[in-house]
Amino acid sequence: MENLNKKAALLNRNVLGFLLSSPFNSIAFGLSWFTSTFMIYAFADADKNTQLGRVGGIVAIVTLISSLAGAYISDHYRRDVMIYISYFISVFSFYQYTKADSVADVLFAQSVMSLSWGIGGPSQNALVADSTPPNLRNWVYGWLFAVSNIFLAGGNIVGYFLFSRYGQDPNPEVLRLAMKVSLGLAIIGGIFFLLINDKHVLPAEKDIVLGEQEDEKAVGGFTKSGLYAVGIMLFSGYLIGFGAGLSIPFLQFFFYEEYKIKLDDLSLIFALMMVLTGFLGKWLADLGTKYGRVKMIVISQGIAVILLYALATYPPLYIAIIALLARNASMNAVGPLSQALLMDNTPRIRRSTVSLLSNIGWSLLFGVGQLIGGMLIDRYGYWIAFLITATLYLTATIMIATIREHKSRSPGEIVASVSSEDPIELIHQDL
Numbered sequence: 107m108e109n110l111n112k113k114a115a116l117l118n119r120n121v122l123g124f125l126l127s128s129p130f131n132s133i134a135f136g137l138s139w140f141t142s143t144f145m146i147y148a149f150a151d152a153d154k155n156t157q158l159g160r161v162g163g164i165v166a167i168v169t170l171i172s173s174l175a176g177a178y179i180s181d182h183y184r185r186d187v188m189i190y191i192s193y194f195i196s197v198f199s200f201y202q203y204t205k206a207d208s209v210a211d212v213l214f215a216q217s218v219m220s221l222s223w224g225i226g227g228p229s230q231n232a233l234v235a236d237s238t239p240p241n242l243r244n245w246v247y248g249w250l251f252a253v254s255n256i257f258l259a260g261g262n263i264v265g266y267f268l269f270s271r272y273g274q275d276p277n278p279e280v281l282r283l284a285m286k287v288s289l290g291l292a293i294i295g296g297i298f299f300l301l302i303n304d305k306h307v308l309p310a311e312k313d314i315v316l317g318e319q320e321d322e323k324a325v326g327g328f329t330k331s332g333l334y335a336v337g338i339m340l341f342s343g344y345l346i347g348f349g350a351g352l353s354i355p356f357l358q359f360f361f362y363e364e365y366k367i368k369l370d371d372l373s374l375i376f377a378l379m380m381v382l383t384g385f386l387g388k389w390l391a392d393l394g395t396k397y398g399r400v401k402m403i404v405i406s407q408g409i410a411v412i413l414l415y416a417l418a419t420y421p422p423l424y425i426a427i428i429a430l431l432a433r434n435a436s437m438n439a440v441g442p443l444s445q446a447l448l449m450d451n452t453p454r455i456r457r458s459t460v461s462l463l464s465n466i467g468w469s470l471l472f473g474v475g476q477l478i479g480g481m482l483i484d485r486y487g488y489w490i491a492f493l494i495t496a497t498l499y500l501t502a503t504i505m506i507a508t509i510r511e512h513k514s515r516s517p518g519e520i521v522a523s524v525s526s527e528d529p530i531e532l533i534h535q536d537l
Contacts, residue, residue, distance in 0.1 A: 111239065115246050118308075120237040123301030124230070124250060129257040130295030134288040136261020138203065140376060141284040142212060143358055144369070148278050149209045155356055159480025161213045162355060166473020169220040169465070185229035185458065186304045192226025193296050195219075200292050203285035207278065220469065227465050232457035235449035236307040243450060244399065247442035248391025255384030255438075261288070262377035270370035327453030335451045335509045339444065340463050342502035344471050349498030351475020352482070353414075353491035357430065360488050365423050375427060379434045386439035391446075399443040400511045407503040410437035411496050418492035437499070447511075 115121065143158065150157040199222060202215035238246045268284050328336065358376070361367045367375070386406075394402045413433035417426060452460045479491045 112242060112245060115238055115242045116249065118237045119301045119303065119306040120233050121246060121250070123298050124234065125253060126301070127295040127298035128250065128253045129260070130291045130298075132254045132257035133260040133264065134200070134291035134295065136258035136377075136380065137264050137284055137291075138200065138261070138288040139258075140262055140265050140358065140373060141281050141288070142203065142216060143355065145203075145206055145212045145278070145281050146209055147359065147362075148281060149207075149212065153480075153484050155359060155480040155483045157209055157480070158355060158359075159477040161209065161216060162351065162473045162476030162480075164213060164473070165216045165220045166470045166476075168217045169224045169469035169473070184304050185233045186302050188229040189226050189233070189299060189302055192222045192229070193299055195225065196222040197289065197292055197296065200285060200289035204282050204289060206282065206285075224465070224469065228458045228461035231445065231449070231461040231464075233302070233304070233307065235445075235452075235457055236454060239308065240450055243446040244391045244395045244442060247446050248388045251391070251439075251442040252384040252388035255380045255387060259377040259380035259384070262373045262380065265373040266370045266377070269368075269373060327456060328451070331510050332451035335511075336448060336460060338505050338509050339448050339451075340460075342505045343444075343464055345498045345502040345505075347469075348471040348475040349495040349502075351472035351477075352479035352498075353488070353495040355476050356479060356483055356488065356491065361426070361430070364420065364488070365426065375430070379431050382431055382435040383438045386435045387442055390439050391442040394443045394446075398511050399447045400506060400509050403440045403443050403447075404503055404507045406436045406440050407499060407506070410434075411500045411503065414492055414496040414499065418489045418496065420489065447509075 116125065146158045146161060196219060199215050199219035202211070202218060206212050206215060234246070234250070235243065264287060265284060268280060268287075358372065361372055361375070362369070390402050390406060410433045413429045413436070416429045417433065420426070421429065448460065448464060449457055482490050482494075
């Protein structure tokens, strides 16, 4: 029965649409993320990290404004329409990248892409949550995360062949060619978005806010413990987002400049990093169901903190590569658990808004961190950014450890729990 439930969860048309589009879109985004960073490096004359930081700061503002509009509209109108609009904007962004010839061109293309993320991100998170039974959210988010990250690695593998054949330096012609490949893949991936529709979400009676049978309701449909959990997850996300912005966008430059790794080899390293992150994310999602999500998040992020402190010492090359791979995997692999924990503690009507608030940590604060990080690195070196980031991660991890976790229940258990208290509700659900 459990396997049938899992199969049904994956075959929900909304979940299936995201799952089938993910290979194409992930390869496109993986290749474009790596390429757009080196576009700035290729076009900037001096203070390259500072220029990258400025682009990130401006893009963050665009993301914030679009997220506010996107979350409000999707909570009051249709989430599928917001996702369609987001897709067409992202395709336009890829097209702009293919014509980029300056830092200003890259800034415009990234701003358009951030507009797409802002409009579609909150809607996608909320639509997946609304389409998935509470007791299977870890599992579904784990699969979506694994597929996405494994195929993000495909983008870096494509980059490896492009750079190894056409040039090792950040050559604008090669970089624009990589963006043309990304554009083609994104167009193909968009075909599967036709499966997505708001009418494919689960009935409201099969959804539940965790803890609502134990806790007295607080504000706006949140339970007391749920409100605390959401607050901690959001604030810790802000710390992590700001800390990530300080150093993570510069990791490619760090290995390119400090260790003199060629672009094709660097592409393979980042490909392996994505694959490890995908597999670990799926494994942690399963462990979270068995041992508790909070415990798995704290352990995994704690490992990442230690490894980031290690990178700040500029260790020998092979140790640095191992630390990079393991740090990225252990820090980012908690994504499915964090998303499931956040959505399970949020009432359905508030999910787009909470997703918006969560995205702020990875847009506005990430961009501000990137702006500051670029200037710090150009003045003092990479070590200071790594050190501050690790300390912020540590603070966020300690905060998450204070969350009280409830166990997810299946739709059948939810119905039984409600019906035991209200016989009239049972008749209504049977009908």
